[in-house]
């Protein structure tokens with residue numbers, strides 16, 4: 619189905635003309651088309667997280683009387699639970715919204731481990747929230763989709779929400795955006811450098827998306843095993859808190875959290891908490907490419923935020939910002955000599971290797987290897 623037809627029908631039937639959400643690779647054609655049509659601004663906002671998108675959609679409805687479209691990967695359903703149940707619900711404010719959900723981990727379709735359970739419970743969760751669902755696939759006829767949307771008019775009028783559950787490869791568009799920035803350093807090279815400079819006993823916690831995939835492959839290429847790494851394959855935005863939980867238990871070793879700007883912005887409050895702990899053995903690294911690169915490259919917070927002054931204000935004791943290999947080397951040398959909570963922002967380009975693979979071991983194998991490693995090295 620063409621994104622154009624998909625959007626035209628939503629506009630014709632439900633007057634949907636405002637869009638917000640968090641990007642998803644399965645919805646890339648929709649995200650790209652929204653970006654080309656509206657940029658980021660009064661008609662389209664890339665939200666900090668999916669729950670925040672629901673907040674924007676609620677405000678939009680209150681001021682315009684029109685439901686907004688909220689796009690998300692099904693991983694983000696957890697983030698919408700609270701505002702759907704306690705804000706949108708017809709038992710509270712009865713504010714309707716049109717959700718467009720990328721269906722990762724659909725039963726019967728091979729996908730990564732972090733998507734399997736979420737994929738199984740996607741429809742049940744949405745229905746439990748009182749949201750009427752319609753599955754869109756390559757086989758869906760435009761007329762069937764139009765009929766569902768027409769029938770949804772009364773649902774929307776009652777203040778209830780609907781969800782369009784999008785199967786892989788369903789939405790197509792003639793436009794495709796190749797997001798770029800002006801930086802040179804590649805994320806994978808930055809991670810490689812940190813691994814090379816890190817101490818023998820250091821532990822790594824990496825964020826969701828390509829950062830974890832790249833660390834996995836770097837370890838493979840160095841024949842180092844994966845026992846020092848925790849890959850936050852799901853649960854986007856929580857790697858710094860996982861790192862904190864680990865670091866507090868292993869005060870005699872350094873823990874590196876390699877975060878993404880999108881992930882950090884998703885739960886930015888954690889940064890404030892982390893800094894205030896003053897956890898001396900923790901280094902919070904943020905790969906700042908201004909984008910949600912792993913899922914297509916849509917901007918994070920308009921794509922031009924620097925986190926350095928925020929980190930200083932938050933209270934990290936050593937705060938550094940780098941954009942080149944030489945600056946990174948110097949920053950790492952300083953951090954290694956320090957005995958305080960550190961923050962390093964690394965400005966990087968967008969892009970990754972074409973042949974970047976995925977972890978070949980399971981999350982539970984990785985967890986066990988790390989737990990065994992920590993336990994054994996304590997004996």
Ligand SMILES: Cc1ncc(C[n+]2csc(CCOP(=O)(O)OP(=O)(O)O)c2C)c(N)n1
Nearest residue numbers: 693694827854878879880881909910911912
């Ligand atoms: C709660 C949630 N929402 C959305 C996603 C889909 N997702 C996976 S990686 C990613 C982008 C991460 O961006 P960033 O942290 O900036 O890292 P980058 O990919 O740019 O390296 C998104 C949106 C997800 N996994 N979980």
